[in-house]
Amino acid sequence: MSQNALETGTAEADVDTDSHQDSDVMVEIRDLRTYYEGDGLLGGTPVKAVDGVSFDIKRGETLGLVGESGCGKSTLGRTLIQLESATGGEIRFDGTDITTLSGADLKDWRRNAQMVFQDPDSSLNDRMTIGEIVREPLDVHSWKTPRERRQHVKELLDTVGLQREHYYRYPHQFSGGQRQRIGIARTLTLEPEFIVLDEPVSALDVSVQAEVINLLEDLQEEFGLTYLFIAHDLSVVRHICDRVAVMYLGNIMEIGPTEELFSNPANPYTHSLLSAIPEPDPTAHKDRITLQGTPPSPRFPPSGCPFSTRCPARIRPPEYQDLDNELWHQLDTLREVLRERDRTEKTVTDRIRELLGKEPHFGTIDEIYAELFDDQEVPPAVEEVLDDAAELARGGNEQAALDLLGAEFGSVCEGHVPDGANEANDTDAEESVEPDYHVVSPSGRRSLCHRHDADADYRKPEHVLDDRHR
């Protein structure tokens, strides 16, 4: 889902006003895309791991990057330090676009940006001593003399809370927390300004996590480091980060100051993500927003808003405004089921059953309908659409059924052009509409959702969620 020129323009304009407010921007990321090519030699549809993100990282801050597994946050981090090459877009590091660097320039630049890896068992080469491991970056960049390198490494071991004598030990003689400290020492050897922390504590014991987090904070203070902190543990993020970016399916849904984002989220996805944090107080009353279905495949993201297939606050078409919430839920479930059916590869036995007129394994449409709508009051208009869709689905054409349902019950969220604009701009009718980033607070917090659009008269997400889920 590549953003069209107009929207990219507005997004950039937003970010640019941001950067004017705070001139000390270290990394500027503009419409960054990282796609993984298909497995076959001839390509195929790429996996869109990072699909057009734009944000800034300010000097000296800790920017958190959260999202569920597989949303592309690790890929984004790896692209930032050029472990993956970007498919498109720019990463301007102090003004230089590093996606265009190669050879000696790239090697030189690498001194500025380093990475702490997730798994301390896998990030240290077991056949080398701690000293060799930590010293290697210095050797690679021919830093001063070997004697000074050894000295420097020993000082670093001191800095990260290990002992100088550990220089000659091997990694397997250390615990997970100590190994992570060694990994941190290695990233510090070249004195980088920017460090990507890829879930640095998620593989550690809870008791050790706090120690490593504190160490990272101390180091940031001592060396004036800038962190990109990738995590899925939201409480850790809340503790350590100055700003947070929430990612979903290769897109940034919301980005802004941590406290504000946690206490008063704007984007529906942030709402549902935060509602998943367990509350330590067992008496506290809390409504968890459970998302429907599974995340879509990043190979075939939905058109329109990336979150549209699961959004709990999706905009509903005005003509069905007065439908019951319960019925909406069932309609969404039906579309999810159809999508799943469409995505499922049919096995040979399934095809044979189909040919013989028997039911496929995953139940007939009638069964599904019975389960979903039997105890619902379905208005005649909806009933009619549902019957047509059922007819299509029975013929094995799930995609057509989905299109029909989408046309009837879909909205701007799924890329359908709102009725008013349809005639005015006929040529764009085929083009799907995508949401824009909207500034949602004075601090410059941005969120990707149609509901923030001041021109259109949508209700705020939090109100919708209150209505629908509480």
Add this chain to the structure above:
Amino acid sequence: MSMNEFDDMRLRDRIAANPRPALFWLVGALVLIALELGRIADGVLRLGGAMGLMVDMVVTIPSSVRGAVASSFGTGAGIAAFVVTAFILLGIVAIIVKWLFIPWSLVDRLGIDVSTGREDILERLLVTGLLAIVAAALVWTPVGGLFEMLIGVLTRGVEAVGSLTTITSREIIPNQGYQLPDGSWEGTFLGLSPAWAWALRVLVVYAYALTWLAWLWKGYEIFREHYREADWTPRDDSINRLRTHYWGVFGFVVVFMFVVMALWAPAVSPVTAEKNLYSPYEHEIQYQGDDGVESITHGDANMNSRSRGGDQNVGLMSYDDYDRFHPFGTNADGKDLFTFLAYGAQVSLVIGLLATVLMAVIATVLALITAYYKGVADLLAIIASDSVIALPRLLLVLLLSVLFMQANHPIAEIYNGGLLLALIFAGTGWPLLWRSVRGPALQVSEQEWIDAAKSYGQSPTATMRKHMSPYIAGYMLIYASLSLGGVIIGVAALSFLGFGVQAPTPEWGRAVFEGKSFVSTSSWHVATLPGLLVVFLVTGFNALGDGIRDAIDPQSDSGDGSAAAATGGGG
């Protein structure tokens, strides 16, 4: 902190700080070297000769290419081909020279500023240019003559050293003599019987080799105790595990005995190969005949002591009519079987090692490259290796060796076809080795430390060398030692079929071939003993490979050991 001071020293500094243990060991080593200086110098001379031969061959390549091209495309094309070929060869040599002898960067010294990728290429071009200048100087200026003179002087010097007697030489412990009518022996060591003199010499050889082994172990212990930085390394555990792995120790003992037999073949054999095998009619022996002491050539004596079954037999541990002792009897031509086998061990060892090392190098490099880059590189390697594996190996080997030998290709002349066999076995064997280490290589390439190395700008070659190769080296060692047995069996099989190493160069397979018609007669030993030795040796290599595998990787305990041994043994 004193610990810190100690830490910052290199091995050389640490030895300088505490030289006594190192000196002690060094003196012992020098004494051991001095005892066998002549033989060592001899070995160096032979190695130098082989290398000289190879250099000569390589040097003629550009000219022969020019000749071939000029005859079909004209003189201009010929000269161009000459230049291109010479440049490619110099380039290959330059990579080796740079790797071995030039630790610093010429590009940096000259202050040329280029990007990293081009730096390596430029560096190699510079070295190639320097080599070209040296080569031109050698060919067209008096420097060449000077160089040749220098080599000559050096060779004569080493030759002089080589003529020194050693404790294992047959001049010190002679075992060739004749028995006087009164039963005493003339010409042997201290008047002992030839059997005892020979046994004594073999004993001295093995004692000497064992002393070396013990001394090297002592050296390792001294290093560990006095000079090593770390108190403990994973290798210590590996060595301890190997020491208590009795199957592996058995393999080590067998391989050690075999290697010593090959290295000291002239000493452990009752008679030299030159006299007995290669030119038997040019050397004479003395024996006690009917009319006192008489002389006879080795060849004539051999003719009368052949083992061809029935009455014509010189069996195990027996003397022939000319007072010569034959520990393993004689073969069908009357030649001493033990001598034949000892020198044959040399041939087997050279071919086996050469083929295995070549195979292992190809497989390792390929495994590293395919695992690091994956994608197209991997696919190409898979296609290439599958194409080779698809052909039955022994048939392919047979075809190639017959082809080259019939064509009288110059390679087939070297070492009586030995080099050719090694190359053929390496060329057909690498896919199996590559396949065995591909999995481990892919596995290690997924580790995060590879990403980490990339993130601070480590070059791909250095990453492969430092972060990947140690993890497949263990596997490679095991599979290589297993396939070494396969190569030895393969060479023996080829020679048995008559297509391997040609006469008169001794080879175990040919010994079996020549004795096969006497297996059911009194001369059973001619074919049986070499056959048993092959079985024994290959078992030994497999056992050693098992032992090393279990020592390096305790998790992979012998559960699948038999399967690996079975696949490795199939030559």
